[in-house]
Amino acid sequence: xxxxxxxxxxxxxxxxxxxxxxxxxxxxxxxxxxxxxxxxxxxxxxxxxxxxxxxxxxxxxxxxxxxxxxxxxxxxxxxxxxxxxxxxxxxxxxxxxxxxxxxxxxxxxxxxxxxxxxxxxxxxxxxxxxxxxxxxxxxxxxxxxxx
Numbered sequence: 001x002x003x004x005x006x007x008x009x010x011x012x013x014x015x016x017x018x019x020x021x022x023x024x025x026x027x028x029x030x031x032x033x034x035x036x037x038x039x040x041x042x043x044x045x046x047x048x049x050x051x052x053x054x055x056x057x058x059x060x061x062x063x064x065x066x067x068x069x070x071x072x073x074x075x076x077x078x079x080x081x082x083x084x085x086x087x088x089x090x091x092x093x094x095x096x097x098x099x100x101x102x103x104x105x106x107x108x109x110x111x112x113x114x115x116x117x118x119x120x121x122x123x124x125x126x127x128x129x130x131x132x133x134x135x136x137x138x139x140x141x142x143x144x145x146x147x
Contacts, residue, residue, distance in 0.1 A: 022078030023140045029075060030133040033068040037126045040065065044119075062099070069093035072132070081139065088132060095125050 040062055047055030073089040081089075099121050106114035 018078065019080050020140075020143070022075050022080070023136065023143065026072060026075040026079050026081075026136050027133065027140065029068065029071050030129065030136060033065070033072065034126065034129050034133060036061075036065055036068065037122070037129065041122070066096050066100070069096045076136075079136070079139070081136070085132065085135060088128065092125065092128050092132065095121060095128065099125065 040058060043054050043058035043061060047053075047058055069089065069092045073086070073093055076086050076089045099118065102118040102121055103115060106112050
């Protein structure tokens with residue numbers, strides 16, 4: 001009588017395929033995130049220089065953007081990025097959450113000047129997003145050279 005082994009089958013090639021999918025997906029989502037931040041800046045500019053109704057679009061789109069860092073963090077794990085890069089993806093998520101707080105909480109606690117940190121934090125988010133995108137690109141190039 002034959003028994004079926006409960007041990008998982010080890011297939012290193014399969015792990016590389018999943019990692020590669022994670023790397024490519026990370027690059028695509030990361031690039032979309034960077035472009036979406038540029039669109040956010042455009043919407044904010046429209047709200048300042050054209051019509052305040054643009055700020056409504058800026059707020060709604062900003063709320064939708066908060067899903068990107070969550071997806072990037074998951075993809076960083078799938079792509080088996082270093083713990084340092086995974087931590088930086090976590091920081092990106094924290095900064096995006098902070099972005100919403102910076103526009104709502106300061107006035108309610110009597111410190112409206114702190115709202116000026118909202119665009120500063122946006123620059124930090126954009127810079128960190130680009131840096132993570134660049135290092136992910138380098139990692140993928142390095143993986144290709146190893147294959």
